[in-house]
Amino acid sequence: MYRRVPGVVTIAEESTAWGGVTAPTDHGGLGFGLKWNMGWMHDSLQYMSKDPVHRKYHHHEMTFSMVYAYSENYILPISHDEVVHGKRALVSKMPGDWWQRRANHRAFLGYMWAHPGKQLLFMGQEFAQGGEFSEEHGPEWWLLDEDHCAAGDHRGVQDLVRDLNRIYRATPALWQCDTRPEGFRWVVVDAADDNVYAFLRHDAAGAPLLAVSNFSPVVREGYRLDVPVDVTAWCEVLNTDAARYGGSGVTNPGPLKPEDGHLRLTLPPLATVWLTPYPG
Incomplete structure (x- = not known):
């Protein structure tokens, strides 16, 4: 397929531990380009559905994916199976009030x-x-x-996704070494009591690029x-707690x-921030 149609993308929605789904066929693999990371999806949704006060007991569910991250070429899916049939839409899985x-x-999308x-x-x-999505009616555009009373709330999330895509495309650190261990390093991996992750x-x-997620509803100052000693200054390039996102x-x-x-950073509540070396 790749030989006949250069540029094609093949993705396996594979939920077992079968090895080599994305390995080349001449190495005994199945030859797919990407494999659904079902483990990451289930673990991260399990974590995010918990009230922040209980998340420290599930901290490992957000770090375990890096144990096997390079065993295949993965895609991170929020599968249709997990947000329909009474399982609730993604935002409705989250705890707390509407805000x-x-x-x-937003914090989860920044982490993702x-x-x-x-x-x-x-x-x-x-x-x-x-x-929940209905195939009969389509997305609730x-x-x-x-004239919808909460339109700004939804447009803020839409604007965030637009900026995530824009910054992602312009930042090779987020994709160039996606399948190589040297492209990732934990900075904060065991701060379970704080509900904080940084890498x-x-x-x-x-x-x-430095990504920091604070999955607690409190501001953490200082x-x-x-961080790498060869970076003399950093600047914030994305903050899911920005007012324009809601x-x-x-x-x-x-x-x-x-x-x-x-x-030393001020971590916004229930938010993910991205930082890159200051260009000055």
Whole structure:
């Protein structure tokens, strides 16, 4: 198939532990380009559905995917099977009131886009549709209409997804070494009590992007992170808590300068932030 139709993409919705789904056929594999990461999907949705006070007991569910991340070429799916048939839409799986559910939704998307693997959303998740998708009616696009009372809430999520895609495409660190271990490094992996995760992504030349997720509803000021010493200053390039996305507007004005390899950030509540080396 790849020989006859150069540029084709083949994706296996494979839910077992069968090995070599994305290995080349001449190496004994099945030859698919990508495989659905069902384990990541189930673990991350399980974690996100928990109230933040209970998430520390499920912390490993968000880190376990990196144990096997390079065994196949993975796609990160939020599968149709998990958001229909009474299982609730993605934003409706989140705990808390409407603001908190949207904040969780945005924080999760920021984490997902920074995680190794390709991203796949299902109908309506790109604008936080609260009702389950119906093949009879299609996505609830009317939620984005100006005369809808909560249109801004949904457009904020839509704007975030647009920016995630734009920054992702322009940042090789997020995709160039997707299938190579040297493209990823944990910065904070065991802060279960804080509900915080932080990791670095690197491109082929070593240029980094720092992704930090705070899955608790409290602002964490002066949060210390160990960062590469060769980066003299950082700047925030994405913040899912930005006011234009419907967040509370807690940001880190740059440039942010580390001291002795330690960077101190203000982590917004229920949010993911991305930082890159300051261009100045």
